[in-house]
Amino acid sequence: MFQAITVLAIVILVAIDQAVKLLALEHLSESGSYILIDKFISLTFVKNTGAAFGSFSGYTVVLSIVTAVVLIVGLIYLLSGKIKKNILRIPAVMIISGGLANLIDRVFRGYVIDYIEPLFVDFAVFNFADMLVTVGSFIIIVYLIYDLIKDMKREEKEK
Numbered sequence: 099m100f101q102a103i104t105v106l107a108i109v110i111l112v113a114i115d116q117a118v119k120l121l122a123l124e125h126l127s128e129s130g131s132y133i134l135i136d137k138f139i140s141l142t143f144v145k146n147t148g149a150a151f152g153s154f155s156g157y158t159v160v161l162s163i164v165t166a167v168v169l170i171v172g173l174i175y176l177l178s179g180k181i182k183k184n185i186l187r188i189p190a191v192m193i194i195s196g197g198l199a200n201l202i203d204r205v206f207r208g209y210v211i212d213y214i215e216p217l218f219v220d221f222a223v224f225n226f227a228d229m230l231v232t233v234g235s236f237i238i239i240v241y242l243i244y245d246l247i248k249d250m251k252r253e254e255k256e257k
Contacts, residue, residue, distance in 0.1 A: 101177050104191060111195035115226045116202065122213040122225075131215070142215040144223040147208070162204045169197050185241055192234030199227035 126132060126143035133140045147158050175181065176190050203210040212223040 100179065104177060104187070107191050108195045108198065111192070111230060112199045112202070115196070115199035115230075118226055119199075119203065119211040119213070122211055126213060133217075137217050140215040140217055141213050142223050144212040144215075145209040146212045146223075147210075158204050158208060162201060165197055165201045165204070169194055169201065172197075186238060189234035189237040189241075192230040192237075196227035196230030196232075196234065199230070200225075 122141065122143055126141055129143075131140055131142040148161070172190065172194050176187065176194065181187050181190055200210045210225065210227075212225045212228070214225060214229075215221075215223045
């Protein structure tokens with residue numbers, strides 16, 4: 099049951115990402131940009147041939163292979179049930195979903211569609227899949243730091 103829910107969550111998140119990217123392709127590719135909230139956020143169509151936030155531009159094939167390997171390993175690990183805590187399962191689903199969604203773009207389009215541009219800070223244009231990977235990674239990092247501190251405190255009490 100856990101595996102079915104996990105796969106369903108991944109499929110839903112990827113479908114949301116791909117649907118929004120199709121809307122961006124259909125409605126923003128011609129105009130290029132649409133200010134959603136003045137001086138805050140814009141919808142801007144960008145063809146990203148690199149990785150996160152445009153890094154490694156032009157290495158689509160290499161990025162696709164590396165991403166596919168990481169996704170396969172992550173998915174096997176996640177579906178094997180080795181991740182016991184939901185606080186780690188949920189962000190793992192987010193990371194795998196985001197990685198898969200962007201991999202679909204790279205394989206079928208040759209680039210990733212980015213469309214969210216923050217106007218209040220000088221930052222790259224990104225997409226929903228990037229947000230999934232970033233937030234999922236952040237949650238895991240915060241949890242690991244918390245767990246490390248908890249273990250250190252427990253060791254101090256034992257001494």
